[in-house]
Amino acid sequence: MTQRPVPWLDGKAPWDEPAPEALCAEAGLVRGDVPVVRLLSAPSNIPELVALRAERFVPLFGEGPSRDEAVRAVANLALALGERADVRGGDHALSLSTHKALGSRPIEHLAAAVRAGDAPALYGEIAIGYVGILGASDTLRESVARHFLDARDGAQREARLATTVGGGDYASWREHYEALCAMPSDPSTRVARSWFDWVLARRFSGLDHLRAAIESEALDPASVWLAESALFVQGEDHSRDRLVALAESMMAPVARFVPRVISGCARDLVEGVRTPVSLRWKHLRAAASKDHAAAAIRHWLAAATAQLDDDEDHTAGTLGPEPTRAGRTAIEARTAAGEFLLDWFVGDRDAREDVDAYARRIVRVYHRLRGAQMVARALEELAPSQRGPETAAERVLWAGTKA
Numbered sequence: 409m410t411q412r413p414v415p416w417l418d419g420k421a422p423w424d425e426p427a428p429e430a431l432c433a434e435a436g437l438v439r440g441d442v443p444v445v446r447l448l449s450a451p452s453n454i455p456e457l458v459a460l461r462a463e464r465f466v467p468l469f470g471e472g473p474s475r476d477e478a479v480r481a482v483a484n485l486a487l488a489l490g491e492r493a494d495v496r497g498g499d500h501a502l503s504l505s506t507h508k509a510l511g512s513r514p515i516e517h518l519a520a521a522v523r524a525g526d527a528p529a530l531y532g533e534i535a536i537g538y539v540g541i542l543g544a545s546d547t548l549r550e551s552v553a554r555h556f557l558d559a560r561d562g563a564q565r566e567a568r569l570a571t572t573v574g575g576g577d578y579a580s581w582r583e584h585y586e587a588l589c590a591m592p593s594d595p596s597t598r599v600a601r602s603w604f605d606w607v608l609a610r611r612f613s614g615l616d617h618l619r620a621a622i623e624s625e626a627l628d629p630a631s632v633w634l635a636e637s638a639l640f641v642q643g644e645d646h647s648r649d650r651l652v653a654l655a656e657s658m659m660a661p662v663a664r665f666v667p668r669v670i671s672g673c674a675r676d677l678v679e680g681v682r683t684p685v686s687l688r689w690k691h692l693r694a695a696a697s698k699d700h701a702a703a704a705i706r707h708w709l710a711a712a713t714a715q716l717d718d719d720e721d722h723t724a725g726t727l728g729p730e731p732t733r734a735g736r737t738a739i740e741a742r743t744a745a746g747e748f749l750l751d752w753f754v755g756d757r758d759a760r761e762d763v764d765a766y767a768r769r770i771v772r773v774y775h776r777l778r779g780a781q782m783v784a785r786a787l788e789e790l791a792p793s794q795r796g797p798e799t800a801a802e803r804v805l806w807a808g809t810k811a
Contacts, residue, residue, distance in 0.1 A: 412517070412520075412527075414471065414517065415513075416513065417471065425509075427464055431462055432458065435455075435458045437454070441455050444464050445459045448484050448493075450494075450497070451492055451497075452496070460500060460503050463508050463509060465503075467507040468505045468506070469517070469531070473517065475790065480801040481538050482790065482801075483800075485538065487804060488542070489668040490666070491668070493668065497668075498672060505548065505552065506548075506551075512555065516555050518531060518535060519532060522559045529560045531563075532559050533786070535556075536556065536567060537780075537783050537786070538779070539552050540570065540776060540782070541783055542779070543673065543772055543775075549571075549574070550571045553567040554571050555567075566782065570778075572585075572588035573774065574771055575771075576764065579764070581608050585601070585608075588604065595621065596630075596631045598625075599618065601614075602615075603634050603637070606641070607637075607638050607767055608763070614638070618638050618639065622636075629658050629781065630658065633773075634770070636650050640684060640687075641687060643685070647684070648681045655670075655673070655677055656670065659777075669780060673773045679769055680769040687762065690759040690763055691763050696756075
């Protein structure tokens with residue numbers, strides 16, 4: 409594979425700009441003490457923190473779509489989530505994902521190389537898995553993944569899931585579900601779609617599809633875990649134990665390199681599975697509220713759009729003077745009262761918010777687990793075979809260096 413020229417390295421690289429004097433003075437440093445960060449320190453030190461604030465760091469794949477950059481990305485995960493890393497190591501690693509002066513150009517450059525066959529699809533997976541395993545927000549994860557939607561092989565599949573399985577940060581479940589339904593169907597997307605159907609839309613058909621998928625389809629471990637989280641909502645026996653065991657088994661291949669990877673998602677996992685009876689009760693309340701609300705919306709929509717015959721009593725089919733908010737929505741914008749609004753509208757706010765909070769936690773853990781799967785593949789395929797580790801990043805991963 410040919411190495412593509414990196415346009416922003418033709419002259420002075422953006423990260424070589426000196427740190428602002430005011431920032432250095434605040435930290436009691438001179439400009440020469442502020443390094444350019446390629447690999448994080450464990451634990452972090454003051455010059456490195458100043459460098460991160462001053463944008464004196466090489467971002468994710470900032471030096472091109474090369475093996476060295478792929479190894480550096482995984483090494484930074486090991487350093488940020490290693491035994492000696494400080495509590496904000498994950499935040500420092502996330503800050504390396506984008507550079508203010510470059511924006512998304514390094515990721516766009518990588519995606520173009522993957523599409524052209526100049527870089528393996530694995531590099532695209534590493535970029536997506538990097539932000540996923542660190543628990544990035546929907547916005548950051550999707551901003552990285554969307555560049556690989558027309559890539560090849562695994563990078564395209566992971567990009568589709570990273571961009572569509574979300575919506576908890578800004579309550580945009582409906583938009584994400586619509587995007588998910590528009591994606592080409594494969595076992596992972598079918599599971600994600602059925603998960604939305606059951607957990608959020610309260611459709612029993614989604615639960616049936618998930619049971620069938622677990623029994624008959626060849627699913628990746630993260631998709632099995634997502635399906636199991638839907639069965640947990642239904643109140644399946646031992647589902648909580650299976651969720652924890654599945655998560656630990658998926659994290660195990662990378663835990664030796666990234667020791668804190670399990671603790672990174674532990675809070676969301678524990679909060680998600682701690683009250684199965686309460687969650688199931690809230691889910692049932694939300695389902696009942698959805699059924700009543702959907703029936704009310706359909707009634708008002710039918711009345712608002714009914715055709716009146718001249719020889720009939722017009723007053724019988726007209727709307728009353730005070731239609732409900734749902735009815736007004738149906739009258740003013742028929743497109744807003746399509747099947748999605750009918751199935752997603754839940755008037756019982758307390759029940760809905762608890763179920764949505766569960767869904768947000770599950771989605772975050774799901775993307776961490778998908779990230780762990782991608783990082784595990786990267787560690788296996790990037791490992792030096794005929795020679796020992798030579799670069800600093802390789803030594804972090806494969807020379808027994810403590811992360």
